[in-house]
Amino acid sequence: MPKYSQKQLMLSSAIILLPMLIGLLIWDKLPHQIATHWGADGSADGFSGKAFAVFVIPLIFLLLQWICVFFTKLDKQNREQSPKVISMVLWIIPLISLLVCSCTYAIALGSEIRIDLFVRILLGLMFLLLGNYMPKCKQNNTIGIKVPWTLHNEENWYHTHRFAGRLWVCGGILLIATLFVPLMTFVGFFIPIILILALAPMLYSYLYYRKQLKAGTVTKEDVLPTSSEKNTTIIASAIGGVILILAFLFLFSGKYEVTLDDTSLTINANYWDDATVTYTDIDQIVYRESAPGTRIWGFGTPFIIMGECESEEFGKHTRYTYAACDACILITVDDKILIINGKDQAATQALYESLIAKTTN
Secondary structure (H helix, E strand, C coil), rough: CCCCCCHHHHHEEEEEHHHHHHEEEEEEEECCCCEEEEEECCEEEEEEEEHHHHHHHHHHHHHHEEEEEHHHHHCCCHCCCCCHHHHHHHHHHHHHHHHHHHHHHHHHHHCCCCCCHHHHHHHHHHHHHHHHHHHHHHCCCCCCCHHHHHHHHHHHHHHHHHHHHHHHHHHHHHHHHHHHHHHHHHHHHHHHHHHHHHHHHHHHHHHHHHHHHHCCCHHHHCCCCHHHHHHHHHHHHHHHHHHHHHHHHHHCCCCEEEECCCCCEEEECCCCCEEEEEEHEEEEEEEECCCEEEEEEEECCCCEEEEEECCCCEEEEEEEEEEEEEEEEEECCCEEEEECCCCCCCHEEEEEEEEHHHHHC
């Protein structure tokens, strides 16, 4: 197993959690809602509560760190792994944690940081780092270009990782060079660049295998997976399939339905709490052309927002809204605000008129 000293593990974990301490020191200066997600145009389109940004994000990085360390230690082939590669595994996430959390705090405190430039620099530095370390990576099952032709042939592994190293260094330089390219132009090139960096080493490995096959230095049987590798592939595929299915379900099956009966309004929601409001408890109903506030806790996809939100105008409030519709209905109940809408403006207008009719009868 690779040698991770307890001191190294504790120090790297402490650095990952350092943003927690920084967040506590500047707690009173941080706003109640902090931008934690940005769209392709570089503008903030997702916000989280202060506690989530300060505590949960570093803990997520810590979890990722320990998962990486665990599986690296579990792989017996890493017993003689290069110390430089082990150092990369140990320190890359602490570095990302510091940079990401520091950038998040700086933006929250009013610094004008272009998040798209920050992302380009971060990705560029990561590929530069990986490109320098890949050629030093010895054959194993957890780190590197893990395809059948590299895993079953040390020569293929060596040449593929040398190729990947050079390619990723060039890719890192290219990503940093895009700092001088307009944002929307960069967005058009970003996915092709990442796909080339990811897929080209795999293609190179296969072509190198074909070259070896033609030269007679390997046979097709040499790359046949062992029973343990087959089991690992099946398990990994099953886990990946489940993750994709769950992601698809959460992304496309989230919805809610508003029902108006004789005495109350009822909201039945998927993946979030249902709600019931008695008409006699409603103080005010207002139709608006736009929904205020940003979600700080709850369930959200590009299509729907449900949960606790916050805005300068209303403070904290509850929201069940479809993202495709700007129009909304503000319902005030005991100084608390509930915001709902339909899938489009016509549906929202019809819901508003029905609700007014129910509450005035």
